[in-house]
Amino acid sequence: METIRLRLDIAYDGTDFSGWATQPGLRTVQGEIEAALARLLRAEAGQLRLTVGGRTDAGVHARGQVAHLDVTPEQLEKWGATQRRGATVAAAAPASACTASSEAARLMTRRLNGVLQRSAGDIAIHSVAQAAEGFDARFSALRRRYEYRLRPKNARRDPLTARFTADVPRVLDLATMQRVSEDLLGLQDFTTFCKAREGATAVRELLAFDWRETDDGAYAARIEADAFCHSMVRALVGSVVAVGHGRLTPGELVGLRDARARTSSFTVMPAHGLSLEEIGYPEDSELAARAEQTRARRDPLDD
DSSP states (O other): OOOEEEEEEEEEOGGGSSOSSOOTTSOOHHHHHHHHHHHHHTOOTTSSOEEESSOOOTTOEEEEEEEEEEEOHHHHHHHTEEEETTEEEESSSOGGGTOOOHHHHHHHHHHHHHHHHTTOTTEEEEEEEEOOTTOOTTTTOOEEEEEEEEEOTTSOOOTTSGGGOEEOOSOOOHHHHHHHHHHTOEEEEOGGGSOOOTTOOOEEEEEEEEEEEOTTSOEEEEEEESOOOTTHHHHHHHHHHHHHTTSSOHHHHHHHHHHTSOOSSSOOOOGGGEEEEEEEOOOGGGHHHHHHHHHHHSOTTOO
């Protein structure tokens, strides 16, 4: 069956979700969006499936999530059609062309958001657009960028940001945290910071790990890598926080990394301080090759 691939750019407050991935009996981001799509396009449950660029755990937020969806030409036409004097008119290019114009894309985005607002006001669809040839939201990605926000002891608490800022009841040395974060950069085996999966690799390239103080007095970490294994971001932040309050020395942390074994020497940080900010992709001409390369070397359960 002929299908057209669409790219969805998504944001959500993860507080009340049991993560991204659909789980029986639980409220998830994927479940809410797929249910909205089914209502919008009058499709059977499970017919429309999203593939996501970065699966998030329970309580984790996103401003820059990306997913793709395959639809039929008929579904695309129905989704992007406008009503004009009682007649249905395709806002997209002719269905035979299997394309979505910018006008139709805006309409499709607005319609999906309209359905979601009735049941999931904590999800926003930023855009819906036809994907470039070869695009795969998961495997075409070059990098993923997260932000982790925390508030150290004695910092002024801001209730307006409490849902996405973790409290750390200790005084933290931000300069030391920055220095040790830089020591962790590069292509490394991050088994120490990952929940092990049998047969999976924890080799990742950590591209950026830096800190800043925000206007509301929180500390925010920017963490970017080609991909992350499960719990890696929150574990990395927890390890650096342990150095920031003196539980570990910078040398001890590097030693723990090189030991490649899970440890109780630092605490994995709470989920609600974490947000997926951006997923980066190559030029359109390189999307398919990147997806093929990633599939060949990446454990299918990791992001």
